[in-house]
Amino acid sequence: MSVVQWPTVAATAFALAGPPALVVASHRLFGDAPPLGVQIVLQIVFCGFAAAIVSFVAIGERLPLSSIGVRRVTAATIASGLLAAAAALSVLPLLTRPLAAALQIGYLDARTAGLAALPAWFRVFIGVTSGGVEETLYRGYAIERLSAICGSRWFGAAVATIAFGLAHVPYWGIRFSLAADLPFGILMTLLYLWRRDLAANAIAHAAALVVGLLSLPRAAA
Numbered sequence: 001m002s003v004v005q006w007p008t009v010a011a012t013a014f015a016l017a018g019p020p021a022l023v024v025a026s027h028r029l030f031g032d033a034p035p036l037g038v039q040i041v042l043q044i045v046f047c048g049f050a051a052a053i054v055s056f057v058a059i060g061e062r063l064p065l066s067s068i069g070v071r072r073v074t075a076a077t078i079a080s081g082l083l084a085a086a087a088a089l090s091v092l093p094l095l096t097r098p099l100a101a102a103l104q105i106g107y108l109d110a111r112t113a114g115l116a117a118l119p120a121w122f123r124v125f126i127g128v129t130s131g132g133v134e135e136t137l138y139r140g141y142a143i144e145r146l147s148a149i150c151g152s153r154w155f156g157a158a159v160a161t162i163a164f165g166l167a168h169v170p171y172w173g174i175r176f177s178l179a180a181d182l183p184f185g186i187l188m189t190l191l192y193l194w195r196r197d198l199a200a201n202a203i204a205h206a207a208a209l210v211v212g213l214l215s216l217p218r219a220a221a
Helices: 006-030 038-061 075-091 093-102 109-116 119-152 151-165 174-195 199-215 216-220
Strands: none
Touching: 006 038, 006 119, 006 151, 038 119, 075 093, 075 119, 075 174, 093 174, 119 151, 119 174, 119 199, 151 174, 151 216, 174 199, 199 216
């Protein structure tokens, strides 16, 4: 992609700002604890964001999906994804827990209790779909297009990673987003820059989310 067109700039802005905008709109329309049916619809809408971006790449930009890291899934794809998920669940907390303690984060009980109260099948659905959607938006599309816009892959990756951390502020607050979501975003960005394999990122993100969400009942008990 030699010349970046304004529709690509607009799509990049949508990829970065769409998820937090959806959270803000949900809070204003339905409050902090929407009924399960509303949450299902909101998650489907969220999935539509990734579908819109993929469609735009293929139809609007007329580019192959390989331009956002879509590759044939191989054993290396699965292995690297699971390895990154294991790192997110076992190694990353060595950094994020002291950071969370230093930032004195103590306001998450209502959020975690609300997630723990959801049916297990829906938590799995949230984990699997959110992992795929966020990696499509913030890694596959944003990193690639911001790299083209800025002329630097590392600068584009940094902007996408910061945007990923900030995207979680409307739901989790600024301190938790800095302590947990931003470091996780850095890990996922490094995985993408290493492999440039969107499926590996989606596997890692989804696996870490599913394990985390299914562990909430024990944590909340």
